[in-house]
Amino acid sequence: MTENRLDKMRGELRRGVLVLAVLSSLKQPHYGYSLRKQLQDAGIDIDEGTLYPLVRRLAEQGLLDSEWQQAEGRERRYYQLSTLGGELLQQLTEEWQQLNGALGNLLEQL
Amino acid sequence: MDLVERYIHAVQRYLPEDKRTDIGRELSSHLLDQLEGQQDELGRKLTDDEVAATLQQWGHPRQVAATYVPPTPLVSSELMPVYKQTLIYVFGLIFLLQCLGSSIHFLQTDYFKTLQFLMQLLFGFFDTAATAFMVVTLLFYAYSAGGADNSWLLSKQWRVQDLPPVSRPWQQMSAGDLLTDLATSAFLLLVLWHPLWMSAETMASTRVALNPEILQWVPWLSTLLVVSVLTNLWWVLRPYWTKLTLSINVVLNLLFSLSFLLLWFSPTLLVGTENPLPRLLTIADLDRVLRNIFLLAGLFCIYEVGRDLYRLRQLAGKAAD
Numbered sequence: 108m109t110e111n112r113l114d115k116m117r118g119e120l121r122r123g124v125l126v127l128a129v130l131s132s133l134k135q136p137h138y139g140y141s142l143r144k145q146l147q148d149a150g151i152d153i154d155e156g157t158l159y160p161l162v163r164r165l166a167e168q169g170l171l172d173s174e175w176q177q178a179e180g181r182e183r184r185y186y187q188l189s190t191l192g193g194e195l196l197q198q199l200t201e202e203w204q205q206l207n208g209a210l211g212n213l214l215e216q217l
Numbered sequence: 218m219d220l221v222e223r224y225i226h227a228v229q230r231y232l233p234e235d236k237r238t239d240i241g242r243e244l245s246s247h248l249l250d251q252l253e254g255q256q257d258e259l260g261r262k263l264t265d266d267e268v269a270a271t272l273q274q275w276g277h278p279r280q281v282a283a284t285y286v287p288p289t290p291l292v293s294s295e296l297m298p299v300y301k302q303t304l305i306y307v308f309g310l311i312f313l314l315q316c317l318g319s320s321i322h323f324l325q326t327d328y329f330k331t332l333q334f335l336m337q338l339l340f341g342f343f344d345t346a347a348t349a350f351m352v353v354t355l356l357f358y359a360y361s362a363g364g365a366d367n368s369w370l371l372s373k374q375w376r377v378q379d380l381p382p383v384s385r386p387w388q389q390m391s392a393g394d395l396l397t398d399l400a401t402s403a404f405l406l407l408v409l410w411h412p413l414w415m416s417a418e419t420m421a422s423t424r425v426a427l428n429p430e431i432l433q434w435v436p437w438l439s440t441l442l443v444v445s446v447l448t449n450l451w452w453v454l455r456p457y458w459t460k461l462t463l464s465i466n467v468v469l470n471l472l473f474s475l476s477f478l479l480l481w482f483s484p485t486l487l488v489g490t491e492n493p494l495p496r497l498l499t500i501a502d503l504d505r506v507l508r509n510i511f512l513l514a515g516l517f518c519i520y521e522v523g524r525d526l527y528r529l530r531q532l533a534g535k536a537a538d
Contacts, residue, residue, distance in 0.1 A: 139243070140250030156276060159247055160284040163240075183246050 125153060127203055129161060130188060130196040133171060138183035162186055170195055220265060221248050224272045231282035240285050248272070291354055293361040300357050306453075307349050309396045315342045316400050317407065381457040387528065390456035395449055402445040409435050409442070424492045425503060428485045434476070441472055460532055467525045470518040477515035481508050 128151050132142055139159050146153055165171045170192035174185050188196065225245050229237040252271060256263055263271075275281055292300045319338045383389065412420060427435075448465055458466075480486065486507050489500050 138250070139247040140254065144254075155247065155251070156281060156284050159243070163243070163285065181246065181249060182242070183250070184243055 124203075125151075125157070125161060126165070127196070127199050129158070129165065130170065130192055130199070133162075133186055133188045133192070134196075136185045136187040138176075138185050142186070165192070220268050220272060221245065221252070224248070224275075224278065227278035228282050231279045232286055236286060240282075244281075248275075289362060291361070292357045296357055296361055300353070303353055303357075304350065305392060307353055308346055309392055311345050311349055312342055313396055313400045313403070315345065317403055320404055320407070381455065382459065383457055385528075385531065388458045390452055390458060392456070395453055395456060399446060399449045399453075402442045402449065406439060406442045406446070409439055422492060424490055424494050425487045425500065426490055428483075428488050431480070431483060431486055434480070438476060441469070441476065445469055445473075458528065460529060463525045463529050463532070467522050467529070470521045470525070474515045474518035474522065477511045477518065481511040481515060486511075 128146060128149075129142070132145050132149075137145060139155075139162065142162065143153065143155065143158055146158070162171065166173050166186060170189055171186045172189045173187075175182050176185055222245075225241050225248070228244060229241045232240055248271075252263060252268060255267070255271065315338055319334060319341065322337065381388075407414070448462075448469065452462060485504060487500055487504050494500070494503075
């Protein structure tokens with residue numbers, strides 16, 4: 108398998124999981140850069156070009172609340188999970204755990 | 218931070234007006250945070266080159282704008298199969314009409330130049346097809362962008378029971394065959410009824426005419442051709458060979474083959490007019506050519522009758538299984 112194909116498939120695999128990671132991280136309020144740092148510290152490295160537009164889309168869908176705040180002499184937009192986002196996160200978490208368990212069994216058989 | 222401002226302005230250029238300020242403000246915040254983080258790591262102020270390198274990593278402003286507001290495709294992926302099918306039918310119809318138009322033009326001229334005929338056909342087709350492509354694409358774009366209910370277009374209300382009973386690959390009629398049959402029948406109808414559409418001047422200058430005895434065949438042949446056009450139009454909507462469509466085709470081809478072979482047997486098909494024929498060409502020559510065409514057409518129809526009878530047997534065998 109070529110490196111290029113592996114990168115593409117890895118990207119596809121991560122894409123769906125990123126939503127779960129972002130929603131989960133935003134149980135606490137974060138601005139863009141701090142959210143990226145938090146994800147990086149947790150071992151999930153996302154480039155800016157993917158993360159920031161994703162956060163914005165989730166906010167547009169009503170899954171996140173946002174608020175501009177002044178801090179350290181600069182304005183920052185803080186994002187946090189909305190009520191709707193919280194409900195969705197719970198459902199997605201269950202789905203993920205079920206999928207992860209089933210996949211774990213399958214991968215163990217190999 | 219002149220470079221950051223320049224970068225944000227460049228990104229904003231590619232964004233819709235109602236989102237420019239908000240996305241620009243947010244992007245500015247992200248960039249300044251990132252640059253500040255880098256400064257903290259290095260323990261000094263960043264140089265312009267380092268700022269430029271970071272911005273370069275973000276990608277071209279057009280690319281960044283597209284991640285925030287992905288461009289709307291002209292045709293949504295959901296509608297793409299219907300769009301492609303529509304284009305095929307529209308192009309087929311244009312080709313058919315172009316063939317008829319060019320043929321009529323050819324019949325009206327006193328001379329015949331193959332290359333000129335082909336060029337006229339080709340350029341006429343591409344000219345009309347380009348316009349049709351634009352119109353169809355714009356219609357689908359309007360439909361995709363409008364977010365209208367497209368369930369009827371996507372055949373969402375379908376049932377397995379309504380799918381055609383197709384079990385063999387040949388049961389799917391080819392669009393090319395259907396269009397060729399339609400074009401041939403329509404062209405022959407036009408030739409048979411040329412006095413209706415040909416100008417009096419052109420009629421007066423024709424050099425050959427059908428033998429009056431053959432003219433008696435016109436109503437019969439016209440009926441056959443009209444039935445052929447109508448059945449072909451029906452088959453365009455349901456392009457599958459079934460027992461019914463095969464049986465209709467057998468009857469039609471039998472009648473066509475019979476007519477063509479009788480015409481082949483006729484003593485004289487064409488007669489001369491008061492206008493002389495070009496040198497080296499006689500009525501007998503033209504008559505022979507036309508007769509041979511009828512013979513070939515008759516034999517081809519007989520071949521199709523045999524092929525369809527064999528296919529009918531195959532379908533009957535399948536039903537018995």
